[in-house]
């Protein structure tokens with residue numbers, strides 16, 4: 001097999017350069033004679049790595065000084081609870097935009113802690129578009145407004161920033177952070193799990209405006225308390241050190257590629273190519289409103305669904321892996337995160353064309 005391309009939604013492909021570096025220094029990190037996995041998280045070497053992550057992230061995303069960067073344990077799903085626990089700040093209500101499986105999961109969890117107002121939803125109309133903000137029923141007493149910037153499973157992405165006035169805007173950016181430039185000061189809080197664009201699972205990045213900290217519900221677990229984590233530089237307990245290390249390599253890799261501006265151009269080209277092909281084909285289809293199609297997760301179906309298994313098998317034989325849709329929605333999905341090179345999309349298009357011809 002010549003080259004393998006991994007289109008999995010997460011854990012997702014890593015850049016070959018990152019894999020090579022991790023492999024090369026696995027047993028001897030920075031000439032310490034030890035693996036990074038064997039180094040104490042309070043050692044000078046590891047603390048330096050932690051500081052490097054902070055400054056690289058600040059530079060790449062242009063994060064203002066009044067925002068804290070937290071590296072929290074476990075998946076983005078934990079934030080579905082930790083966000084309300086930390087951000088309700090004495091309020092009893094929060095606004096949620098329901099645009100797909102992930103936002104739905106987030107709001108169901110939030111209901112344990114507060115009254116959830118569903119501002120807008122596409123659940124009743126088949127999740128093919130994102131409701132325009134003019135039709136949102138925002139609640140001015142909400143503690144925050146939560147939305148999912150990219151719906152990894154449903155293949156929908158916001159191409160615009162919601163405008164919610166002075167109410168803090170909270171975004172699940174698990175599958176889109178670092179894929180393009182972002183106006184951080186527009187947000188109260190952003191979170192993103194590791195295994196899409198940030199390297200490895202086991203770690204969730206939180207970027208939060210400082211004035212929102214310090215009012216967590218008393219029942220909040222210590223590890224989920226943003227204020228405690230900020231005061232302890234996210235080193236309250238032993239963090240997933242290898243995931244931190246991989247994040248540091250990913251950040252360096254994005255920098256060497258030219259930063260998030262270059263990532264955005266590349267990601268746009270990759271997605272446009274694939275959607276254009278799907279739209280012009282008689283076999284493949286995508287029914288997401290063109291205004292709201294995800295650049296990161298391109299979902300598609302075959303007009304002859306009985307051929308899907310055959311498609312996946314044939315793709316695998318060509319080294320094109322991870323193209324199945326999420327188990328909840330089925331169909332097919334090509335995830336095109338930063339680490340997916342344009343050559344990977346070209347290989348996929350060539351295969352899709354051949355498959356259609358030879359059916």
Ligand SMILES: *Cc1c(COP(=O)(O)O)cnc(C)c1O
Pocket residue numbers: 010074075076077078102148150151152172173174175193194201
């Ligand atoms: C993957 C993902 C999650 C959940 O991540 P876990 O690590 O499985 O908890 C949440 N939100 C979005 C948008 C995702 O893509």
